[in-house]
Amino acid sequence: xxxxSTTGETSGGSWLYDPKVRSIFAQVVVVxxxxxxxxxxxxxxxxxxxxxxxxxGFDFLWEPARYDVTGGFLNVRSTQxxxxxxxxGLLNTFIVAVFGCLAATFLGVVMGVLRLSKNWLVSKxxxxxxxxxxxxxxxxxxxxxxxxxxxMPKPKQSLALFDMFYFNNRQFLGPKVFFGDTPALSAAxxxxxIHRMGEVKYNKLVEASGGVENxxxxxxxxxxxVFGTGSWILPxxxxxxxxxxxxxxxxxxxxxxxxxxxxxxFWISAGTIVLFPILCVLLSGTAVNVQYPELIGFNxxxxxxxxxxxxxxxxxLSTYTATFVAEIVRAxxxxxxxxxxxASFALGLRSGQAMRLNILPQALRVIVPPLTSQYLxxxxxxxLALVVGYPDVVGTIGGITLNQxxxxxxxxxxxxxxYLFFSLVISMFMNWYNKRxxxxxx
Amino acid sequence: MKMKVGTLVFGAAIxxxxxxxxxxxxxxxxxxxxxxxxxxxxxxxxxAPDDQGNWSGVDIDVCRAVAAAVLGDASKVKYxxxxxxxRFTALQSGEVDMLSRVTTWTFSRDVGLGFxxxxxxxxxxxxxxxxxxxxxxxxxxxxxxxxxxxTGTTTELNLADYFxxxxxxxxxxxxxxxxxxxxxxxxxxxxxxxTDSSALAAARSTFDDPSAHQILPEIxxxxxxxxxVRHGDAQWGDIVRWSFNAxxxxxxxxxxxxxxDDMKGSNDPEIQRLLGTDGDMGKQLGLSADWAYQVIxxxxxxxxxxxxxxGVNTPIGLERGLNQLWTKGGILYSPPMR
Ligand SMILES: N[C@@H](CCC(=O)N[C@@H](CS)C(=O)NCC(=O)O)C(=O)O
Numbered sequence: 001x002x003x004x005s006t007t008g009e010t011s012g013g014s015w016l017y018d019p020k021v022r023s024i025f026a027q028v029v030v031v032x033x034x035x036x037x038x039x040x041x042x043x044x045x046x047x048x049x050x051x052x053x054x055x056x057g058f059d060f061l062w063e064p065a066r067y068d069v070t071g072g073f074l075n076v077r078s079t080q081x082x083x084x085x086x087x088x089g090l091l092n093t094f095i096v097a098v099f100g101c102l103a104a105t106f107l108g109v110v111m112g113v114l115r116l117s118k119n120w121l122v123s124k125x126x127x128x129x130x131x132x133x134x135x136x137x138x139x140x141x142x143x144x145x146x147x148x149x150x151x152m153p154k155p156k157q158s159l160a161l162f163d164m165f166y167f168n169n170r171q172f173l174g175p176k177v178f179f180g181d182t183p184a185l186s187a188a189x190x191x192x193x194i195h196r197m198g199e200v201k202y203n204k205l206v207e208a209s210g211g212v213e214n215x216x217x218x219x220x221x222x223x224x225x226v227f228g229t230g231s232w233i234l235p236x237x238x239x240x241x242x243x244x245x246x247x248x249x250x251x252x253x254x255x256x257x258x259x260x261x262x263x264x265x266f267w268i269s270a271g272t273i274v275l276f277p278i279l280c281v282l283l284s285g286t287a288v289n290v291q292y293p294e295l296i297g298f299n300x301x302x303x304x305x306x307x308x309x310x311x312x313x314x315x316x317l318s319t320y321t322a323t324f325v326a327e328i329v330r331a332x333x334x335x336x337x338x339x340x341x342x343a344s345f346a347l348g349l350r351s352g353q354a355m356r357l358n359i360l361p362q363a364l365r366v367i368v369p370p371l372t373s374q375y376l377x378x379x380x381x382x383x384l385a386l387v388v389g390y391p392d393v394v395g396t397i398g399g400i401t402l403n404q405x406x407x408x409x410x411x412x413x414x415x416x417x418x419y420l421f422f423s424l425v426i427s428m429f430m431n432w433y434n435k436r437x438x439x440x441x442x
Numbered sequence: 443m444k445m446k447v448g449t450l451v452f453g454a455a456i457x458x459x460x461x462x463x464x465x466x467x468x469x470x471x472x473x474x475x476x477x478x479x480x481x482x483x484x485x486x487x488x489x490a491p492d493d494q495g496n497w498s499g500v501d502i503d504v505c506r507a508v509a510a511a512v513l514g515d516a517s518k519v520k521y522x523x524x525x526x527x528x529r530f531t532a533l534q535s536g537e538v539d540m541l542s543r544v545t546t547w548t549f550s551r552d553v554g555l556g557f558x559x560x561x562x563x564x565x566x567x568x569x570x571x572x573x574x575x576x577x578x579x580x581x582x583x584x585x586x587x588x589x590x591x592x593t594g595t596t597t598e599l600n601l602a603d604y605f606x607x608x609x610x611x612x613x614x615x616x617x618x619x620x621x622x623x624x625x626x627x628x629x630x631x632x633x634x635x636x637t638d639s640s641a642l643a644a645a646r647s648t649f650d651d652p653s654a655h656q657i658l659p660e661i662x663x664x665x666x667x668x669x670x671v672r673h674g675d676a677q678w679g680d681i682v683r684w685s686f687n688a689x690x691x692x693x694x695x696x697x698x699x700x701x702x703d704d705m706k707g708s709n710d711p712e713i714q715r716l717l718g719t720d721g722d723m724g725k726q727l728g729l730s731a732d733w734a735y736q737v738i739x740x741x742x743x744x745x746x747x748x749x750x751x752x753g754v755n756t757p758i759g760l761e762r763g764l765n766q767l768w769t770k771g772g773i774l775y776s777p778p779m780r
Contacts, residue, residue: 068602070613078602150631169631170588170613200585297586298633299613308631309615389616395593400616403527403594406555408534 045409060405061086067400071307072391082401089396090418096313096392097379097422103318104378105371108325113355115330126326134323138381141320145312146388152308155299166293166300169308173293176304204296237280238273245269309390313382321378328370332363364437372430379422393418467539467671467678468512468728476518479505480538483523483619486644487752487760488544488564497521503747504542504563504669504686506740511685511733516740525618527594530555533672540682542669544638546596551670560683562668563744565764565773567661568600569639571646574656576633581660585610590623590632592616597637600663620645638665640752640760647757681727688734690776691716692743694767699742702735715779723779744774 015021049056065085069076072092076084115126133141150169153159158168166173194202245268252263281288293303336359344354385392386399398415402408471477481489481501489499506516524532524543532538534556544566545551547559570581570589578584581604591598593616605612615632617623624645627635635642639657646652669686671679692698695713697705706717714720717738718731727733741747748765752758766772 066602067598068605068612068614071615078599078606150626150629154630169629298584299586299588301586386618389593389614391616395616399527400593400598403530404550404599406530406550408531 069391086397089393093392096382100317100378101375104321107322109329111326112329130323130326138320141316145315149308171305173300173303173305176291178289233286237277241273241276309388312388324374332367335366336362368434375426376423467675477509478520478538480524480532480541481521482543485641487758500751501542503741507685507737510736510740514736526592540671544667546665556673557670558679559668559670561686562666564667566638566640566665568663570658571635571642581658587633588613589634590615590627604662644758687776688737689744692738693745702738
């Protein structure tokens with residue numbers, strides 16, 4: 001009572017001490033200074049750019065890049081635009097990020113489980129793997145793998161496997177499979193090819209692809225993807241197989257709940273996904289063309305190839321990130337009460353089944369949130385591609401384009417937007433997955 | 443996160459230069475008592491540190507000349523190594539006062555990037571180096587080759603043009619520094635190494651067996667390499683331009699590091715103006731009267747610098763060629779000191 005009356009009496013200066021007023025004031029000050037700071041930075045940048053006569057805007061994206069993008073999964077020529085170069089970089093970043101996350105998850109789960117193994121040697125080996133790789137900067141690991149790969153034999157002395165797979169210090173190569181009849185290039189198209197690549201090169205390709213009749217497939221490799229008649233059969237049958245498997249699994253689950261009978265669901269699903277498309281291709285009589293890599297001059301021509309820069313980056317990022325994943329998985333498993341394991345055994349489950357059907361699903365709830373940040377880290381770390389010359393977004397739009405056009409602000413903004421976009425997509429996907437596996441409260 | 447910090451730093455850098463830009467570059471350098479010079483990370487003969495971290499080379503001599511002219515002491519330079527890719531941001535953001543870094547004078551850099559090239563200290567052209575064992579004798583035989591090339595250079599643009607014009611294909615290994623090029627090239631990760639031909643000679647001189655490598659005869663571009671400054675500070679541009687020109691004029695007039703003191707008594711009017719015994723050129727530049735005397739006595743003339751670092755008696759072994767004085771069959775030519 002007395003307190004309230006005191007406040008009433010001294011009301012003249014009291015609003016100064018009112019926590020509500022104070023906190024509003026503090027927030028206004030903070031927001032105001034942040035806005036002012038950004039205004040200052042943006043305004044100053046604009047003024048300084050103008051003073052130095054540096055044009056701003058995104059028009060440069062539609063001008064010819066004037067440099068070639070090679071050494072990734074999509075080559076872009078100097079006559080194509082900066083936008084095309086950016087797209088190639090984006091694709092390359094996307095590929096390392098996706099394959100990196102997949103490999104890191106697989107390796108991480110295996111290592112995390114092995115580290116909990118009752119076998120002393122196995123668990124210690126897993127522990128050594130985690131503790132060493134986790135503590136070496138990933139940049140060094142990328143350089144290490146790159147160093148290992150460039151010490152491989154040169155193209156002329158490539159290690160060969162069945163005359164189909166080749167390993168050298170630039171690329172790993174294998175046969176490339178085309179489905180469907182690739183339409184023969186018209187005389188005019190052949191003319192254009194010869195003009196573009198020169199007669200010598202064209203003849204070499206004819207030779208490499210084993211005759212003029214095979215040339216379209218070979219040309220497709222260096223010119224554009226050719227979707228021949230019948231090539232739709234493979235993707236369509238794959239989609240049908242996947243849909244079929246999803247329906248089958250639902251049905252099998254229901255059946256098991258009703259009758260208790262179990263089916264070898266995994267083998268049936270896997271078999272369908274692999275065999276059904278192949279069967280469709282074979283039965284429909286779709287042509288299958290295989291093109292083998294061939295050493296011509298300095299390097300291999302044709303076939304499917306993976307650059308060593310990618311291999312180095314991919315190995316390093318996934319083995320490094322897998323150490324963190326392993327720890328997360330281990331923590332997740334340990335978080336599940338041991339009583340659950342005992343209960344599984346009491347129900348007659350074998351230890352593999354107990355892990356797969358009981359422990360891991362519960363552990364996932366603990367594992368998924370921190371896993372998300374590992375995926376984000378891997379994606380962001382992929383920007384270290386630069387040190388091995390793998391042309392990712394940072395190397396193309398954020399590197400060469402930035403440097404050659406001088407449009408630093410625009411290029412950095414684009415590069416940031418790419419990473420932001422990847423991060424948001426990963427977060428969204430993981431949040432969705434996390435919700436799906438969350439405990440269903442009844 | 444990395445990117446975000448980068449941009450903030452970039453924004454802040456540009457923002458802050460506005461604040462700093464009130465003082466002229468000359469005032470900044472004098473107040474600091476030190477010139478900050480952007481150089482390469484290491485190209486033998488042009489700019490390379492020795493075991494003790496002392497830099498030397500013809501590009502370094504340009505920095506030293508400016509420090510001698512402005513501060514009276516050629517050793518008052520802080521060298522900031524920059525990669526081909528970083529160099530322009532370093533200059534634009536005000537991190538360095540000038541660049542002297544095997545940088546080609548091109549339209550887009552002079553105009554589009556907002557720089558001012560103040561001269562040419564080495565007339566160069568792009569070439570290709572291959573191991574002799576490859577059996578290649580002309581760049582036109584390089585179809586399908588893998589090429590080591592530094593990013594952020596004119597080199598990568600010329601390379602794309604040359605191969606396209608000749609209907610050839612290549613695959614590039616993009617590297618950031620000369621060291622990485624060397625490592626990739628020597629390990630065979632690329633068949634060919636391309637850059638300015640002077641830098642090829644410099645790189646070759648550092649190989650264990652230089653004679654196993656060959657520079658192909660084709661020179662595919664013009665690469666006038668020279669020092670540059672930011673647009674907008676004309677006085678500073680003049681100082682750097684004439685500090686370098688003083689070295690060229692000195693060679694033309696036979697003024698050397700050894701005889702510069704005697705030359706003070708010369709009655710050749712241009713030498714008198716150069717050495718500050720006549721006229722007020724120093725004052726016009728905002729420098730002391732003996733600015734050029736300091737340059738020549740501490741750094742030497744152009745020819746001396748050339749022979750000391752990259753001439754035929756050094757491991758790099760470059761002929762003067764185009765870089766000979768105009769009076770001796772080259773194209774090295776300074777506007778008159780008058
Ligand atoms: N002159 C060309 C190329 C300059 C360049 O980067 N040259 C290489 C030659 S090896 C270099 O300086 N490397 C040294 C380094 O990476 O610090 C340009 O200005 O774009």
